[in-house]
Structure formats: structure tokens, C-alpha cells
Amino acid sequence: MQEVNSYYADSAASPLAYPPLQGDQRADICIVGAGYTGLSSALHLAERGYSVIVIEAESVGFGASGRNGGHVGIGQRKDQYYLEKQFGKDIARGLWDMGLEAVDTVKQLIEKHHIDCDLKQVFCTWPTAASIAASLKKRWSICGTTISSTRWNI
Numbered sequence: 233m234q235e236v237n238s239y240y241a242d243s244a245a246s247p248l249a250y251p252p253l254q255g256d257q258r259a260d261i262c263i264v265g266a267g268y269t270g271l272s273s274a275l276h277l278a279e280r281g282y283s284v285i286v287i288e289a290e291s292v293g294f295g296a297s298g299r300n301g302g303h304v305g306i307g308q309r310k311d312q313y314y315l316e317k318q319f320g321k322d323i324a325r326g327l328w329d330m331g332l333e334a335v336d337t338v339k340q341l342i343e344k345h346h347i348d349c350d351l352k353q354v355f356c357t358w359p360t361a362a363s364i365a366a367s368l369k370k371r372w373s374i375c376g377t378t379i380s381s382t383r384w385n386i
């Protein structure tokens with residue numbers, strides 16, 4: 233596959249290069265693909281004492297993990313209203329909490345492994361109408377999320 237030029241590839245600190253797999257290797261688990269999914273699985277399995285080999289066809293972070301927006305967001309692809317209607321309050325709440333937990337996990341990994349990734353904690357949203365702003369406020373208060381600094385002056 234051909235490498236696509238991107239801001240991310242050009243501004244990455246240093247490309248990670250690992251030797252190709254040679255000969256026969258044995259491990260408890262072999263993971264195919266060194267993106268977030270593969271690397272996170274490998275790390276967590278290794279922390280639990282498994283021997284793990286990660287094989288990657290191109291280079292670490294070659295796929296979506298190396299060229300995404302870099303936003304560590306909470307929430308799911310569907311909003312809380314939709315999830316509540318579809319699955320009920322408990323499951324919707326569980327999904328919201330899972331989003332918060334995922335953000336914490338990313339923060340903990342960055343801290344624990346001293347990952348120099350220029351993490352910044354911000355909150356940003358662009359309600360385009362007062363009705364949307366009101367709806368967002370209501371939705372977040374349902375989930376018990378505190379908003380510390382917000383301008384609702386549209």
C-alpha cells in the first residue's frame with residue numbers, strides 16, 4: 233500500500249521502525265495490525281503476563297490511527313436521546329459512562345507511558361441555534377456532566 237502524504241505523517245516526532253518478522257516465532261497471542269486496537273490489546277495482554285507478537289503490514293499507525301483528527305471524545309456516534317429511546321435509560325447511561333471511561337484510559341496511558349503527544353484538555357462544540365444549545369444543556373445535565381465554562385449567548 234502506498235503511504236499518503238499528510239500533516240500527521242509530516243509532523244510526527246519520529247517514525248517508528250521495527251524489523252520484519254524472521255523465521256518461526258511463538259507467542260501466546262499474535263495480533264494483526266499495529267493501530268490503536270492492536271497496540272492497546274497487545275499492551276493490556278502483555279500487562280496481564282501474556283507473550284504477544286504484533287505484526288503489521290506497513291508501519292505502526294499506518295492506518296486510521298496514524299492519520300485521524302486526534303480528538304479524544306466522549307459519547308457515542310448517536311446522541312443520548314437516541315440511545316435512551318432505543319435501549320432504555322440504563323443502557324444509554326452505561327454507554328455514556330463507557331465514553332468517559334475511555335477518555336480516562338487514554339489519559340492514564342499517556343501518563344503511565346510518558347507519551348509525548350501534546351495532549352490538551354478542551355471542550356468545544358458549535359451549537360448553531362439557541363434550540364440546539366438548550367438541548368445540549370439538557371442532555372448533559374441528564375448525564376450529570378458539569379460544564380464549567382460555557383457561553384450560551386446565541
Ligand SMILES: Cc1cc2nc3c(=O)[nH]c(=O)nc-3n(C[C@H](O)[C@H](O)[C@H](O)COP(=O)(O)OP(=O)(O)OC[C@H]3O[C@@H](n4cnc5c(N)ncnc54)[C@H](O)[C@@H]3O)c2cc1C
Pocket residue numbers: 264265266267268269270287288289290291292293294295296297298299300301302303304305
Ligand atoms: C480521517 C479520520 C479521522 C478520524 N478522527 C478521529 C478522531 O478525531 N477521534 C477518534 O477517536 N477517532 C477518529 N477516527 C477513527 C479512528 O482513527 C479509528 O477508529 C481507529 O484508528 C481504528 O484503529 P484500528 O487499530 O482499529 O485500525 P487502524 O488504525 O486502521 O489499524 C489497522 C492496522 O492493521 C494493518 N493491517 C491491515 N491488514 C493487515 C494484514 N493483513 N496484515 C498486517 N497488518 C494489517 C494496517 O496497515 C493498519 O496499520 C478517525 C478516522 C479517520 C479515517
